[in-house]
Amino acid sequence: MGVSGSGKSTVGEWLAQVLDLPFADADDFHPQRNIEKMSAGTPLDDADRAPWLEAMADWLGSRTGSGAVLVCSALKRRYRDRLRQASEQLFFVHLDGSYELIAERLAGRSGHFMPPSLLRSQFEALEPLGRGERGVTVSVAGSPDETRAAVRSALTRAGVC
Ligand SMILES: Nc1ncnc2c1ncn2[C@@H]1O[C@H](COP(=O)(O)OP(=O)(O)OP(=O)(O)O)[C@@H](O)[C@H]1O
Numbered sequence: 001m002g003v004s005g006s007g008k009s010t011v012g013e014w015l016a017q018v019l020d021l022p023f024a025d026a027d028d029f030h031p032q033r034n035i036e037k038m039s040a041g042t043p044l045d046d047a048d049r050a051p052w053l054e055a056m057a058d059w060l061g062s063r064t065g066s067g068a069v070l071v072c073s074a075l076k077r078r079y080r081d082r083l084r085q086a087s088e089q090l091f092f093v094h095l096d097g098s099y100e101l102i103a104e105r106l107a108g109r110s111g112h113f114m115p116p117s118l119l120r121s122q123f124e125a126l127e128p129l130g131r132g133e134r135g136v137t138v139s140v141a142g143s144p145d146e147t148r149a150a151v152r153s154a155l156t157r158a159g160v161c
């Protein structure tokens with residue numbers, strides 16, 4: 001989980017590969033109208049995100065017990081609650097960085113529908129992991145390799161994999 005540009009795809013694709021697990025990216029579960037809305041520079045609201053969360057919950061539910069890696073912003077606790085309904089074993093890794101750092105990285109990214117102008121709204125919506133939520137928060141301040149290694153050891157420490 002984490003805001004747009006926090007490094008979810010960069011870390012998640014790698015993790016799925018090293019763990020030899022199925023991988024999915026939340027971007028691929030959006031109805032077309034959500035992509036169009038974000039591309040036009042308007043943040044999604046709860047209603048827009050509802051069918052998207054349903055689709056991901058279906059995907060997760062079909063993999064309960066066998067393991068999978070899903071990268072998804074999952075910004076609000078109630079979104080994570082919806083995903084947890086599909087699988088109570090869900091473990092979240094929050095990729096955490098400051099607005100300034102992520103904005104700088106997004107400015108250097110091209111070929112993605114998500115405009116950097118939406119980053120402020122992502123931080124406004126973001127609710128960090130709270131009480132009782134299974135998960136860890138990992139800083140993305142270092143290099144991609146440092147972030148990958150930190151995620152891997154956090155998961156090992158937590159006994160997830
Ligand atoms: N320490 C780091 N960890 C992860 N990504 C980093 C790091 N440093 C730089 N990056 C870069 O940040 C950029 C954004 O990463 P990425 O596309 O994986 O984010 P994302 O969270 O999947 O974004 P979105 O939700 O918009 O799809 C990439 O160009 C990636 O190479």
Ligand SMILES: O=C(O)[C@H](O)[C@@H](O)[C@H](O)[C@H](O)CO
Nearest residue numbers: 003004026027044073075114
């Ligand atoms: O909840 C949301 O606002 C969306 O999921 C966004 O976060 C984008 O899908 C994604 O992060 C951009 O690629």
